[in-house]
Each structure stands twice: as structure tokens, then as C-alpha cells.
Amino acid sequence: MNGKKSEIQMSRREFLGLSALGLGIALANARPAAATRAVAPDEVAILYDPVKCVGCKACQMACKRWNKLPNESTDPLGIYESPQGLSAITWNIIKLRRTETGWHFFNYQCMHCTDAACVEVCPTGALYHDPKGFVALDRDKCNGCGYCTQFCPYGVPHLQVENALTGRAKSAKCVFCQDRLWAGIGGPRCAEVCPVGALTWGKRGELLEKARARVAELQAKGMSARLYGETEAGGLHRLSILLDEPEAYGLPSVPKTPTFARAWQRIIQPLGNVAFGAALLGIFGVFLFVRRKIRMEEVK
């Protein structure tokens, strides 16, 4: 009888021990509850209207100048596009697009997603959402893993590689001129310098209204205008007016990588944690059990 009682007490102690361990594991692995953000109308945004754009590249120049980005040597192809795309030192670019109706300009920069795959996969927290909504980058925290470059649905972040072999690198991308905004100097330099009002910036809610009116105006003129960025990837902080399918601009109609990134970070990895926890608990339980059942001195 006594023996029975002590056995029950032992298992209760074990049970408490195991529960505490399980809880510890669960807490240690809890993700910061930054879960799904909702986009607010008073967040800041940039609106791009390609119909107004004259392709002067003032935005591109201003971006380089303010962010002290060096110039990029490109092949002398004799073409308008130079450099040929976004890179670690080119965060804003006007590209030329040829269609049946003629030549069109389009400005590319970070789309500043609300549901940002880069922020989701960044293991350092270097990529984060500024309280004003856009996606900022703390280069001091970045360790150059490059996941952001592979998960961004728009191919925006690029690695500034110091050494490809050791992996010494830092990510780089447009940060909405965060320093200007918070220092009260002004807004994103690209939008400020645009001489024709193709790039404008302001509160996202107001820009959305402006964009919808502009789309209606263009549609009335017989153009197949549409707004891109209102709902894509949870709502972009770079809104664009398109005159064609998003794919014609190299933009996905439905950005899929945020979902993929979330499945990886919030389903597969937590399941892995469950596996680790189960393995640890199982081993610990077996350890306690075996310690009582099998005596070392009986072992030959």
C-alpha cells in the first residue's frame, strides 16, 4: 500500500516536471505576435501614374543621391535602360516597355507589402514594418542570409555581396526614405522630385481615393486602366495605375510568396518544434521510467 502511494506521488512529480518542460519549450518557440497586420488608411504610401510619367529618371537620380548609392556601370548597349534593373545599389528605376500602342515607362521600387514575405522570412528582424506601414531595413541587424531576395514576389531586395564564398553580404532595398520621414525633412525623395506628378506620396487612404478617381478618368478616355496594390499582398504601400494586366509589367496578379513564407514559418517550423518537444519529452519520460525499472547493477 505504501509502495503504491509513493509511486503515485512520484508520477505526479514527474508529471509536473514534464508539463513545466513542455510549457518551457512552447514558450521558447512562440513567435512574436506580429501576426497578420491590417493596413490602415493613415499609413503612408506612394502612388505611381505611368500615364503622367515622362521617363526623365529624376526619381532614379534623386534616390541614388539621397541614399548615397554609387553609380552602376552597365554595358554600353546604347539603350535607354541603364542600369537594367533594381540592384543592391539601385533602389528605384524607370524601365521601358514596348507594346502595340507604343513605348511606355514604368517605375519599379519596393512595393512595401503589408503582408511582406521578406519580413516573414527574415531570421534577424532586420526587415520590419515601420509604424507608418512601409517595410524598413536595419542594415546593422542584417546577416546577409538572402532569404528576402528569394521570397520577395517582386524581386526587390538584392544582396550587396562582399564575399560570395564566406557569405559576407548585406541586403539592400528601398526603405521609403525612412530617415527623411522620421527626421521631418520630407517624404520619399523620388516622389518629391518628380516634375510631372507621376510619383506622389501621402496618406494611403487619400492616395487610394485619388487613384480610384484617376482610374475612372482614364477608363472614361477609353484606356483599360486599373489600380494595383489596393489588396495585393495585404495591400501595398506603393500603389500603381496599370494600363494592362499586371503580368505585362512583370507583376504577379496574386503574389503567392507571402502565403508560402507564412506556411513555412508558421506551420512547418512550429510542427518541427512540436517534433522537438515530443522527442525531448519522450526521452525525458523514458529516462525517468527506465531509471526505476532497470537497475544498472542487474545489467551484465
Add this chain to the structure above:
Amino acid sequence: MTVQLKGRPEVITIQWIPKYTFMERLGHWLHTATFVPLAITGMILYFPFLQPLAQGEAGLFIRLVHRVAAVIFGLLPIVYYLVEPRRLILHLREFLLRKEDIGWLKAAPAYYLLGKHEAMPPQGRFNAGEKLNGLMMIVTWFVFGITGIPMWFGKGVIPPEIFRWLVVFHDLAMIVSVCMLMVHLYLAVAHPLMWAGLVSMRFGVTSAEYAAEHHAKWFYGPKRAMEMWEAKKREAAHH
């Protein structure tokens, strides 16, 4: 060798027989010495609560450690089997799962939890559990390589659609192999019945008595071990 336990009158005689070659042990410990840093540095990118260690200069350093360890980890089996090619065939043969391994797996819970070894069929130098662990290590070694090398050199070369899956599979291989390592570590270090395991991986020898009980097919040879096993079963049925 004779051993007298502290405060006990009886003297135990242990007859040591060779089990692992020097090269096998060197391979095992180099594998350990590279896998553990790989797992730790990898987990720094995996666990959100370890994020401070992943940031900035610390992060660049852990990524460098991961790469240096990965090179040794990846080359180790290749170099080993280039030096000792005959061992490749021997090991593959030893690690192949056989019919009697099912019987071993069925009897294993009672053995490992309660110490009942009567139902354990005779095993070779590696038992079914060790085989499963070894096979899993072979599979994950390939997965780590196939996914890791493009993650290192393939950014901007391979399509991002593929890269994303590589990261996920690299993670999955880590989860599986770290769980296996935890079980392996417990059995090697803490389980009372497995006392000879760590000795043989350190010094290359095992007790003859231990080998006869745990690795009968290797100790007696497959034919004799099976005959003894059948005889034992007949006797048990008789009583």
C-alpha cells in the same frame, strides 16, 4: 580486464573484443564535431528566440561557421570511403534492413523500457535501431547537400521558386536529424543497458558478453546465431 565496483565484494571480469576500427571512430567523432556546430548555427536562424545571435556581425559569423562545418561534414563520408573503399560495401551490407529487423523493432519497447531481452532476435554489428538511425543519416546527408549547396552558390542562379523549396527541405532534414540525434544521444549516454556503446565508440572495443547478447549474429556468425535463436525459441515453447 577485471573490475571491482566501489563498496562491492564481487569482481567482474570483462573480456574486451574489437568492434570499431580507428577510422570508423575517427569518422564518427568528426561527424559529431561537424554536425553539432551545424545544428547549433542552423537553429540560430530557425528559432525566433535565438534571433539576437543571428543579427549583424554575430549572424555573419554563425553563417561562416555553418559553411566551414558544412564543407567538412559533406566531404567526410566521401574522403572516408575513398580511403577505405571496402568499408563502403561492408557498411552498406551491414546497414541493409532485413526481415528479422521487424521482430527486433517489435521486441524493442519491452527491451528498452523494461529490460526484457528474451524476444530480441539476434542482430549483426548494428541492430535495427542503429540501422534506422544510420539510414536516416545517409538520407539527410544527401538532402542537406542537395539543398545546401544551391543555397550557398545558387542565389540569383537558380529560380527563386526552387530556392524556396530548398530552404524548407533543409529545415525538414534538420528537424528529422536533430530528433534522431536526441534519441541517439540518450541511448548512448544515459540508457543503462547501452553501457558498452560509448566505450566501444571511444576505445573501439566491446565486452564479449555484451556482444554475445546484443550482437549475436556478429559475435557468433549469422548461422550459429540463428541456430541458437531457434533453439532458444523451441525451448521457450516447450516450457
